[in-house]
Amino acid sequence: MNVLGRTTLLKAEFFNRDPRTVARALIGKLIIRKTPHEMLAGRIVETEAYLGENDAAAHSAAGKTARNAVLFGPPGIAYVYFIYGNHYCLNVSCMPDGVAGGVLFRALEPVSGIREMAAARDVEIVEDADLQKISTLKKISSGPGRLAGALGVTRERDNEKSFVSARWDLRIVDDGYRVRRILVTPRIGIVKAAEEPLRYFIAGNLFVSGPRQVPAE
């Protein structure tokens, strides 16, 4: 029995497109992590597109290395990297095999397995009422490093895993959720190509991360 109702696993073709198209299309979809105990799920409310070798802010800008090889591979594969000495960030590869491109998952709205995700992040859930507090829920997966922590994502464990294969414990599904309005702003936390409008998020969603939650003037 699926606690999430009827869902459709996204296929490789979904990711075999321009990262801008994929980043926008991923808004509102669900990321699922299957654990031995339960199903962790979060709705994607914020993404950023990284365009490949022509995008100065992308890891793939300087060409293929051992670290970023996934971005140059087939679409729909998890790219996980370690940043600032403390955090992992989760991406998915886009574009055909041989062409670089990816989408960074920046924020999730917790949907299922909330207690387990909170525990993974050391966010305290004392009573059921805490599950209703936005201030508490935001600490779970509002931000790239937090999101990875909540799902237990690490480079050792998840880099190169396929999002589009039922074999793996990490996948992205469509549960039919309709997003009312998607806003686009410049990306966050980068210096190069900082003004390109490549960040996508659900307008008014409380779980979107970062200071810029409205489009620049």
Add this chain to the structure above:
DNA sequence: GAGGAGATCGTCT
């Protein structure tokens, strides 16, 4: 609630 600085380490030059 907002702003600033420190933590901490893999990757690339």
Add this chain to the structure above:
DNA sequence: GACGATCTCCTCT
């Protein structure tokens, strides 16, 4: 040896 697609804590208002 420098830096980074971040988070948390602390201080100030």
